[in-house]
Amino acid sequence: MGFKMFCEFTIGFAFGSFLCIYLNVIMKGAPEIIRMLKSLRLPVSFR
Amino acid sequence: MRILPADYIIMAVYLVIVISLGVYVSNQGESAVHMLLADRQIGLYSLAASFIATEWGTISLVFQAGAGGLNPLRQLYAAWALLAAFLIAGFWGIPTITPRRKKLMTAGEIIGERFGKTARIIFGVFMSGVYILLLGALLSAFSRMFAVFLGTSPAFMMLLMVLVAVVYTVSGGMWSVVLTSYIHVFVIGVMIPVSALFSMKAAGGFDALFTELAEIEAKAAPAAATLASDTGPAAIFIKFLLFLCAALCFPTIYARACSARSVGASYKGFLLGAISMLGCAVFSSVIAASAAAVSPKAAGAAAFAKTIVASTPKGLTGLMCAASMGIFMSGCSAYYLAVGRMLSKDVAEQLLPENKKPGDADSIKFLRVGVILSALISFIIGYRSDNLTAVLTFFLTAAASGGAACTLAGVYWKKATKAGAAGSFLAGGTFYAAARFYFHRGYNVAAFGAVIFSFAAMAALSLIFANKTERAV
Numbered sequence: 463m464g465f466k467m468f469c470e471f472t473i474g475f476a477f478g479s480f481l482c483i484y485l486n487v488i489m490k491g492a493p494e495i496i497r498m499l500k501s502l503r504l505p506v507s508f509r
Numbered sequence: 510m511r512i513l514p515a516d517y518i519i520m521a522v523y524l525v526i527v528i529s530l531g532v533y534v535s536n537q538g539e540s541a542v543h544m545l546l547a548d549r550q551i552g553l554y555s556l557a558a559s560f561i562a563t564e565w566g567t568i569s570l571v572f573q574a575g576a577g578g579l580n581p582l583r584q585l586y587a588a589w590a591l592l593a594a595f596l597i598a599g600f601w602g603i604p605t606i607t608p609r610r611k612k613l614m615t616a617g618e619i620i621g622e623r624f625g626k627t628a629r630i631i632f633g634v635f636m637s638g639v640y641i642l643l644l645g646a647l648l649s650a651f652s653r654m655f656a657v658f659l660g661t662s663p664a665f666m667m668l669l670m671v672l673v674a675v676v677y678t679v680s681g682g683m684w685s686v687v688l689t690s691y692i693h694v695f696v697i698g699v700m701i702p703v704s705a706l707f708s709m710k711a712a713g714g715f716d717a718l719f720t721e722l723a724e725i726e727a728k729a730a731p732a733a734a735t736l737a738s739d740t741g742p743a744a745i746f747i748k749f750l751l752f753l754c755a756a757l758c759f760p761t762i763y764a765r766a767c768s769a770r771s772v773g774a775s776y777k778g779f780l781l782g783a784i785s786m787l788g789c790a791v792f793s794s795v796i797a798a799s800a801a802a803v804s805p806k807a808a809g810a811a812a813f814a815k816t817i818v819a820s821t822p823k824g825l826t827g828l829m830c831a832a833s834m835g836i837f838m839s840g841c842s843a844y845y846l847a848v849g850r851m852l853s854k855d856v857a858e859q860l861l862p863e864n865k866k867p868g869d870a871d872s873i874k875f876l877r878v879g880v881i882l883s884a885l886i887s888f889i890i891g892y893r894s895d896n897l898t899a900v901l902t903f904f905l906t907a908a909a910s911g912g913a914a915c916t917l918a919g920v921y922w923k924k925a926t927k928a929g930a931a932g933s934f935l936a937g938g939t940f941y942a943a944a945r946f947y948f949h950r951g952y953n954v955a956a957f958g959a960v961i962f963s964f965a966a967m968a969a970l971s972l973i974f975a976n977k978t979e980r981a982v
Contacts, residue, residue, distance in 0.1 A: 465726055469719055472585055472791055477702060480788030483781055484698040487558045494552035495691055501550055502534055502684070 512659055516827025523831040524673055527692055527838065531677025531685035541869050544682030544876060545614055545850055546768040551687050553774040553781075559765055559843075560782025562690035565697060565789045566647055566840030581798035582725040586745050588790035594752035595783030603757050605766040605775040607920055616763040616912075617855035620930065623919040626859050628930035632915070633855025635908045635934055636760055640844045640851075641887050642901040647844075648891030650810040651837045657814035658830050667892065670834055674841040675884045678849075679877045683768050686842045693835035700832035703825070704817050705792040711820035712799035721798045737951045747953050750960055751909055758912030760847045841884075849879030903945065906956050907938030910963035918967050929971030936966030 542548055551559070598604060613619050616636075621629030648667065655663035677685040709718055726740075733741035756762065762779070769775035796816055800807070804815035821829050853875030858867060867875065891897065911934030918925035918933075937959040944955035 465723060466719055469585070469722055470715075472588065473715070473795065476588070476788040476791035479784050480698070480702060480792075483557070483561075483785045483788075484694075487554050487561070487781070488695060488698070491552075491554035491558050491691055494555045495688065498547075498550055498552065498555065498688070499534070501548075 512826060512830070513823070516830060519827035520830050520834060523696070523834060524669070527689050527835075528673050528677055530692065531673075531689050532680050534684045534688055535677075535680035535682075541614070541872050543684070544873050545764070545846075547683040547687055549768055550770050551683075551765075551768045551774070551778075552770060553778050555687055555691055556765055556769050556774055556778030557781035557785070558694040559687045559690040559839075560762075560778060561785045561789075562693040562697065562835065562839035563761055563765075563843040564782065564786060564840075565701075566836040567643060580725070580739060581794040582722055582729065583740050583744075584790055584794035584797060585722070586740055587748050588787045588794065590745050590749035591752050591790055592783065592787040594749050595756050595786060596780070598753060598756035599776070599780040599783050602776060603916065603920065604759075604762045605769075605779045606772055608763055608767050609769075609772050609775060614767055615850055615854055616758060616760040616916075617851060619763070620912075620915050620919060621855070621859070623925070624915065624927040624930035628915065628927050629855050630859050631931055631934050632912065633851040633859075635904070635911065635938075637848050637851045637856070637883070639901075639904045639908045640760075640848045641883055641890070642897060642904055644841060644844050644848075644883065644887030645891030645894065646897045646901050647837065647840055648887060649894050649897060651833065652892055653810040654814040654833060655830075657811055657818060658826075658833070664892070667888075670838055671841065671884055671888055674838045675845060675881060678842045678845045679880050682846065682876070683764065686839075686846055687768070689842065690839050693839040696828065696832045697835045697839075700825070700829050701792050701836075702788070704821050704829055704832075705795040707822070708796045708799035708803060708816050708820040711816075712802035717802060718795065718798050721801050736953050738953075744953050747957050751906065751956055754909040754913035754960060755905070758909065758916045760851060761843050764843075764847060764850065845880045845883050848883035849876045852876075852879035852882065899945075902952070903938070903941055906941050906959050907934065910937035910960040911935075913960075914963040914967040918971070922971070924971055924975060925967060926971045926974055928974035929967040929969075932970040933963040933967040937963035 608614075608616075608619055611619065611622070613622065617629050617633050620632050648671075652663050652667050655666050659666060677689060681688075709715060712718055712721070729738060729740045732738045735741065736743050738744055766775040766779060769778060793813075796813060799820070800812040800816040803819050804812050807815045817829060818826065853872055857875050857879075858872070861867065914933040914937075915930045918929065940962040941955045941959040944950040944958055945952070
């Protein structure tokens with residue numbers, strides 16, 4: 463019983479925590495990437 | 510196996526996006542800070558993306574597939590050891606805050622500043638060995654995976670991916686590595702959890718998966734209390750110890766922490782990366798547990814790939830291949846850069862006489878040569894080789910235990926000397942090699958002894974040679 467709960471918790475926690483991190487990284491990372499590219503002063507402007 | 514023309518198009522588009530982004534950012538001024546640290550401009554979330562992309566390949570595939578047999582239970586326990594170790598290192602702040610306070614660029618520099626040239630060269634050589642072997646193991650695992658995905662010899666595909674990774678690493682350095690990591694994570698982060706879910710479904714749902722895990726647990730239970738056990742408390746603790754040592758000294762971690770735009774970004778980015786690692790280890794454990802039901806006859810990396818191919822719906826195979834390419838290339842590019850950096854900064858530049866120190870432009874040339882060399886050597890040793898795991902674990906254990914002893918003593922112990930630093934690397938490695946290959950002890954005993962011996966050698970040699978070599982600071 464204890465082992466089953468451990469497996470359930472581990473797999474559930476893994477999916478849940480990763481989903482949160484993934485959404486954060488993708489949503490908030492995009493503006494960061496654009497800002498970083500702007501700071502590079504590339505030939506194409508992002509304005 | 511079930512690759513359609515459309516899947517090839519998806520993979521080709523992916524490669525084109527990655528290489529054009531990587532080369533696009535290279536058209537900039539060339540300075541060491543630009544190449545090695547992306548001008549210290551990396552934000553929190555892109556840093557976390559880079560952590561995820563780099564470490565996932567190693568954790569999920571090399572340690573799972575490289576071990577030959579798949580043990581999903583070991584991976585499930587190791588996931589928690591990994592999380593605990595990286596969280597402790599993250600909150601402690603050794604890899605993220607210390608180098609930034611000292612305004613240093615690489616892990617080697619930290620050791621060099623405290624323990625001098627010789628220790629820095631030993632560290633550079635050891636760590637380059639670790640990363641080249643890691644790259645070889647990554648290549649060997651992925652070539653077996655792609656053989657399943659493509660259904661033919663993957664030689665062309667592997668060569669193409671290595672070439673793409675080398676081209677963008679050489680041209681843009683850390684900038685390219687971080688920006689392409691974001692693209693890689695975008696694909697990896699969807700496809701790996703999804704394929705874990707599909708393989709769980711193909712194996713018969715969570716209950717079937719649990720039955721499989723419970724069987725492995727029941728088999729392992731009688732020996733769990735012994736030191737030889739793979740999944741017992743002792744084994745988990747030793748894994749935790751080694752993960753902690755690795756988190757405290759591995760150059761790829763320092764390189765990321767140093768390229769963040771602020772201390773806060775490097776601190777939080779590392780913590781986000783640490784939490785995501787639990788997910789990574791668990792997803793690979795789920796796929797490995799499903800492999801027993803879905804493709805029982807295959808072993809290692811091939812079983813991993815066969816399970817993914819058999820359970821993923823046909824339309825998603827191309828994306829799945831793209832995700833695997835992403836894991837492979839992001840791991841490769843970050844490690845190429847790390848080896849290039851170590852061979853140029855920690856080895857070549859230290860061996861040159863004091864009055865012939867190279868400028869920024871020469872440093873970058875050294876770095877590029879290092880990147881190409883590491884790609885070449887790792888390709889030669891990795892492709893079609895099955896026996897890298899034993900050598901790799903030796904190098905990993907020796908470097909992690911010696912490196913952690915040096916870093917910790919360097920930060921906290923004023924009496925530590927360069928004799929202690931050199932000795933800690935050699936003592937850990939010697940103990941591991943002797944225990945494992947001469948006395949044929951299990952991995953647990955050898956690894957635990959290596960860590961203890963490294964720290965003991967650091968303490969003993971520092972005290973013995975305190976006055977002869979250098980005055981305590």
